Amino acid sequence: xxxxxxxxxxxxxxxxxxxxxxxxxxxxxxxxxxxxxxxxxxxxxxxxxxxxxxxxxxxxxxxxxxxxxxxxxxxxxxxxxxxxxxxxxxxxxxxxxxxxxxxxxxxxxxxxxxxxxxxxxxxxxxxxxxxxxxxxxxxxxxxxxxxxxxxxxxxxxxxxxxxxxxxxxxxxxxxxxxxxxxxxxxxxxxxxxxxxxxxxxxxxxxxxxxxxxxxxxxxxxxxxxxxxxxxxxxxxxxx
Amino acid sequence: xxxxxxxxxxxxxxxxxxxxxxxxxxxxxxxxxxxxxxxxxxxxxxxxxxxxxxxxxxxxxxxxxxxxxxxxxxxxxxxxxxxxxxxxxxxxxxxxxxxxxxxxxxxxxxxxxxxxxxxxxxxxxxxxxxxxxxx
Numbered sequence: 283x284x285x286x287x288x289x290x291x292x293x294x295x296x297x298x299x300x301x302x303x304x305x306x307x308x309x310x311x312x313x314x315x316x317x318x319x320x321x322x323x324x325x326x327x328x329x330x331x332x333x334x335x336x337x338x339x340x341x342x343x344x345x346x347x348x349x350x351x352x353x354x355x356x357x358x359x360x361x362x363x364x365x366x367x368x369x370x371x372x373x374x375x376x377x378x379x380x381x382x383x384x385x386x387x388x389x390x391x392x393x394x395x396x397x398x399x400x401x402x403x404x405x406x407x408x409x410x411x412x413x414x415x416x417x418x419x420x421x422x423x424x425x426x427x428x429x430x431x432x433x434x435x436x437x438x439x440x441x442x443x444x445x446x447x448x449x450x451x452x453x454x455x456x457x458x459x460x461x462x463x464x465x466x467x468x469x470x471x472x473x474x475x476x477x478x479x480x481x482x483x484x485x486x487x488x489x490x491x492x493x494x495x496x497x498x499x500x501x502x503x504x505x506x507x508x509x510x511x512x513x514x515x516x517x518x519x520x521x
Numbered sequence: 522x523x524x525x526x527x528x529x530x531x532x533x534x535x536x537x538x539x540x541x542x543x544x545x546x547x548x549x550x551x552x553x554x555x556x557x558x559x560x561x562x563x564x565x566x567x568x569x570x571x572x573x574x575x576x577x578x579x580x581x582x583x584x585x586x587x588x589x590x591x592x593x594x595x596x597x598x599x600x601x602x603x604x605x606x607x608x609x610x611x612x613x614x615x616x617x618x619x620x621x622x623x624x625x626x627x628x629x630x631x632x633x634x635x636x637x638x639x640x641x642x643x644x645x646x647x648x649x650x651x652x653x654x655x656x
Binding site: 293295298299300301351373374375376377378379380385386439442485486487488489491492499501502505506508509 | 526530610
């Protein structure tokens, strides 16, 4: 049975002065994911290893990590698909650490909540469902796949430089509701991203596009928001 | 090494290989270089007013030397890179080619290289004519 070497970045803020890398040998068969490997380490070598996970099916976004120099979802990354048998697993860079591979996502979710990521309507709802044409629904295809893993937020130099920038994930979600034909709170939500901490802070560096494990394009959404905000300011139009 | 806390333990690692990232960093560097150049340029031009035409002629003779012609070439590259990458960013702001920004970057750089080749050819000819004294 082949053996993979896991280099795992460890740091316990309460006890450690510096982060360190621990090395573990994990035997694997065809289907071992990095998340399975972490479970193996936890069960056989070190029960104190901390990491987040939930769905194990690449839909919850809990297990985003920095694996072999790329943002990946641990549950979606097959060990056999990585180059070589040495696997470096680190927490998402630039995020405050809780412990080991667990990042503090407090700011990330506070900013996400700030853009009011839910459908808002002023008019009376129709008796049945709110209809959408296939064309209107198609606009949601890209942004709706975001699983809030935080990879884009962790990799964005604008976030590193400006702590109040609401970040690519929150802006992508704002875009998701801005292009939703059923949403009627454009003015309200526009105020959240039409400022120096919002869409204009994006410098189209596109690190978020490189990082996204779901292969989405937050920059595309943010650029749309910038244009929408400018159109609103120049012409008073909301769409 | 000083002790790390939960805020700093994880900073500085990560994604330094994206094309957009380096385009952005070099864009900023070239921009700062151009700002400093602008002040130097104003200083040199002002020398005619402040020190008379002899002062300006002396400075300009220095600028004919090989080292300064090569520095001029670096300046040309800064202008081309900053300008053409700026065009790419303006296009992206207008919503054009966001999903193909890498291709746009290389297209802009191709234009920059062609322009630069023209300037480099002129500069090297100039150096050859002047006999190539360094300073």
